[in-house]
Amino acid sequence: MDRRAIEKGLAAMNGFIKSFFLAVIAFAAVTVASWAQADGGLRATGDLGIVIERATGSVKIIETSGRTELRRVEGFGDLSHASAVYSRDERYAFIFGRDGGLTKLDILTGKIVGRVIQAGNSIGGAISQDGSLVAVSNYKPGGIKVFDSATLELVADIPAIAADGTQSKTIGLVDIPGQKFVFSLYNAGETWIVDFSESRTPKITKFTDIGELPYDALVTDDGRYYIAGLFGEDGLAMLDLWQTEKGITRILDGYGKGEEKLPVYKMPHLEGWAKAGDNIFLPAIGRHEVLVVDQRTWKEVGRIPVHGQPVFVVARPDGRQVWVNFAHPLNDTLQVIDVPSRKIIRSFQPGKAILHMEFTPRGEQVWVSIRDANRVDVYDTRTFERLAEIPAQKPSGIFLAARAHRTGL
Amino acid sequence: MDRRAIEKGLAAMNGFIKSFFLAVIAFAAVTVASWAQADGGLRATGDLGIVIERATGSVKIIETSGRTELRRVEGFGDLSHASAVYSRDERYAFIFGRDGGLTKLDILTGKIVGRVIQAGNSIGGAISQDGSLVAVSNYKPGGIKVFDSATLELVADIPAIAADGTQSKTIGLVDIPGQKFVFSLYNAGETWIVDFSESRTPKITKFTDIGELPYDALVTDDGRYYIAGLFGEDGLAMLDLWQTEKGITRILDGYGKGEEKLPVYKMPHLEGWAKAGDNIFLPAIGRHEVLVVDQRTWKEVGRIPVHGQPVFVVARPDGRQVWVNFAHPLNDTLQVIDVPSRKIIRSFQPGKAILHMEFTPRGEQVWVSIRDANRVDVYDTRTFERLAEIPAQKPSGIFLAARAHRTGL
Numbered sequence A, B: 001m002d003r004r005a006i007e008k009g010l011a012a013m014n015g016f017i018k019s020f021f022l023a024v025i026a027f028a029a030v031t032v033a034s035w036a037q038a039d040g041g042l043r044a045t046g047d048l049g050i051v052i053e054r055a056t057g058s059v060k061i062i063e064t065s066g067r068t069e070l071r072r073v074e075g076f077g078d079l080s081h082a083s084a085v086y087s088r089d090e091r092y093a094f095i096f097g098r099d100g101g102l103t104k105l106d107i108l109t110g111k112i113v114g115r116v117i118q119a120g121n122s123i124g125g126a127i128s129q130d131g132s133l134v135a136v137s138n139y140k141p142g143g144i145k146v147f148d149s150a151t152l153e154l155v156a157d158i159p160a161i162a163a164d165g166t167q168s169k170t171i172g173l174v175d176i177p178g179q180k181f182v183f184s185l186y187n188a189g190e191t192w193i194v195d196f197s198e199s200r201t202p203k204i205t206k207f208t209d210i211g212e213l214p215y216d217a218l219v220t221d222d223g224r225y226y227i228a229g230l231f232g233e234d235g236l237a238m239l240d241l242w243q244t245e246k247g248i249t250r251i252l253d254g255y256g257k258g259e260e261k262l263p264v265y266k267m268p269h270l271e272g273w274a275k276a277g278d279n280i281f282l283p284a285i286g287r288h289e290v291l292v293v294d295q296r297t298w299k300e301v302g303r304i305p306v307h308g309q310p311v312f313v314v315a316r317p318d319g320r321q322v323w324v325n326f327a328h329p330l331n332d333t334l335q336v337i338d339v340p341s342r343k344i345i346r347s348f349q350p351g352k353a354i355l356h357m358e359f360t361p362r363g364e365q366v367w368v369s370i371r372d373a374n375r376v377d378v379y380d381t382r383t384f385e386r387l388a389e390i391p392a393q394k395p396s397g398i399f400l401a402a403r404a405h406r407t408g409l
Helices: A003-041 A401-405 B003-041 B399-404
Strands: A048-055 A058-063 A068-074 A083-086 A091-097 A101-106 A111-117 A121-127 A135-140 A144-147 A154-159 A170-175 A180-185 A190-195 A202-206 A215-221 A225-230 A236-240 A246-253 A275-278 A281-282 A287-293 A300-307 A310-315 A321-326 A335-336 A344-350 A354-359 A365-370 A375-380 A386-391 A395-400 B049-055 B058-063 B069-073 B083-086 B092-096 B101-105 B111-117 B121-127 B131-140 B142-148 B154-158 B172-176 B180-184 B190-195 B203-208 B214-219 B225-230 B236-240 B248-251 B275-276 B279-283 B288-296 B298-307 B310-315 B320-325 B333-337 B342-347 B354-359 B366-370 B377-378 B384-393 B395-400
Touching: A048 A091, A048 A365, A048 B354, A068 B092, A083 A121, A083 A246, A083 A395, A083 A401, A083 B142, A091 A121, A121 A170, A121 A344, A135 A170, A144 A170, A144 A180, A144 A225, A144 B298, A154 A190, A180 A215, A275 A310, A281 A310, A281 B203, A287 A310, A300 B225, A310 A354, A344 A386, A365 A395, A375 A395, A395 A401, A401 B399, B049 B092, B049 B366, B069 B384, B083 B121, B083 B395, B083 B399, B092 B121, B092 B131, B111 B236, B121 B172, B131 B172, B142 B180, B154 B190, B180 B214, B275 B310, B279 B310, B288 B310, B310 B354, B320 B354, B366 B395, B377 B395
Parallel strands: A170 A215, A354 A395, B172 B214, B354 B395
Antiparallel strands: A048 A058, A048 A395, A058 A068, A083 A091, A091 A101, A101 A111, A121 A135, A135 A144, A144 A154, A170 A180, A180 A190, A190 A202, A215 A225, A225 A236, A236 A246, A275 A281, A281 A287, A287 A300, A310 A321, A321 A335, A335 A344, A354 A365, A365 A375, A375 A386, B049 B058, B049 B395, B058 B069, B083 B092, B092 B101, B101 B111, B121 B131, B131 B142, B142 B154, B172 B180, B180 B190, B190 B203, B214 B225, B225 B236, B236 B248, B275 B279, B279 B288, B288 B298, B310 B320, B320 B333, B333 B342, B354 B366, B366 B377, B377 B384
16 A cells, blocks of 8 residues: 555545535534424414415414414315314314315414315304314205314214205304304204214204294304394394203394395304494494394394494404494495494505404404405504504405414304 | 554544544434424413412423323422413413512423512512513512513513502502503502503503502403402492593492401402303302392392302303302312302312312313312313312412413403
């Protein structure tokens, strides 16, 4: 072995060490990047939420502390008229698409962790009190399906076969305490309570003849009063869930429609009702009015003239304000009612097609979807200052993770 | 250079490479361990909470989905009579110790990330609506101090100097909407509203002569009515925060004490009040009774005889049940009132010194501290079955992260 050979050997060795060093540096860099990502992923979810992008079947994950967008996730199918509920730990959003898709999204990682196409056409869902069951309301075939929230395995298939033997679309599906769900049969005019408290084979209680064409329903935030709007008649059908033996009571006959029939551009959402103090604020159907109802007597105690036909009538969490959006063609306006005076204290025109409003749980912010502006605006509810704007493709529903802790959504 | 020298050189080089390899392997092992830890730490916080271990100045982090203990954290100082609030993202608990310590705990990692001794003796605190400010109520020196929730830097020091020039202990500190806090001056009988909405130099509004010795207070969950209990007289002092110009109103004269003076073993907690439907349930002072008050008229509408002097009177989130614990020496019993019938439907004797009850946000579980049994019990609120028991050293307050989303705690 001569010296040149040794030097060449050493040089090769150096080359080896050099590439080894480079590999180690690269490895360290990847490691640091992974750490950063892992550490970046380590966060709580109490201030997170999602915005539905209806046209593109995608979702934006946002956070309300800094009021920013975190990421965009695709692959949810048809999200027109989509809604969402959350797992009890506020980690997973269950997203109900119009095409019957039920998709489970991990809002920490932005990954879709489960997806089933469970019907042909569906409308909303709910999660049980203990978080173990997710129910979906279906138009086609009419009925509800209930899934295990961990695995998305089917737990119960409950076709909505009415007393007259026909199968009905289901609407107004909500969760109530005691592992129960309540929903109504659109075509048949029935309300059903489905009770999973004893087993995964539910006990079903049916109320028939509740009225013509229940089109949507709400439950009060204590889970006690279930109220279905009736498209086929004036008035609402109410069920006191603490005294179901009393059956359905009709309330607010003449509700909203008034004397003169008006064209209805969009049916209002009853889940967008507002409870403020002792009163409930409801959208009047087809009229440019918000109705004020005393919750003790279930009588109308006032009407507030507003800009257009109300769609969502939503109370700020403290009940001091009620925010209202409107049906086409007046859907470029948002109005704020001061509850004690029942006066409009603010009108905004942030853009065309204001589809949804969502308050942060303690009410300091409201997030507003403006579909045709491809934008979500965030307002300070005290000063009405616009705090942020977030681009989004045709945004519709906004659902914050804090919903996990609430009943009846 | 001879061959042996070269071989020695190569051997040394191999040794270098060998140790290099070992270093790389060690580095990789550390890295993988860090990854594993980071991934293990990746979880949401909506189902987390803490249990105060009062005697040892420690805290247990628990979760309510599987009903287990996650870890124990030490170093909080004197936690007798401690309480806690949460950051808006549900990641950090701010723990108020009796010794004036304010400690910020990361419930995801179990690490204390900030701690200040801000007074000599303190009693509770609150977090502002937007989550940016944490306020602490102090006995010594009397007043409140307000801290930046991110850094724990002092933002405002507000000594409670009453109209007569004396410094008072402060009690009944709560947050209300609009970046405000409300508290009362024990010695002076005043209530103050501190408003941080415009700047970090607050505007202060004072109400004097509210009554003798306000000892605790509550605010209704909409943040509207602030009600202080008076130790020096019968009755409560109420302030309508939507109409502060009306000043303090006296309600429920004769509240609780009744005709005959009874020894009071422990002052009840007013923050443990219960709103269920249209009624408020309050502990009667010194009597074996729970008072039922109509929230519209603020008149007493009933009394429910109970096992002992009530301490906490807490409604299940749906308002269908009210759970009550009792003062020494009858503090081994827990009773459940059915709200519609106002009847006791269950009594438990799980052990001596039942100090606190905390419901999961949707009410399916209640967590109960049993100090002398060194145990926390978890009950199903529908079946009353005991679902879990968790060992804890002299447990007192239980605070779930879902409190982050609520006003007035």
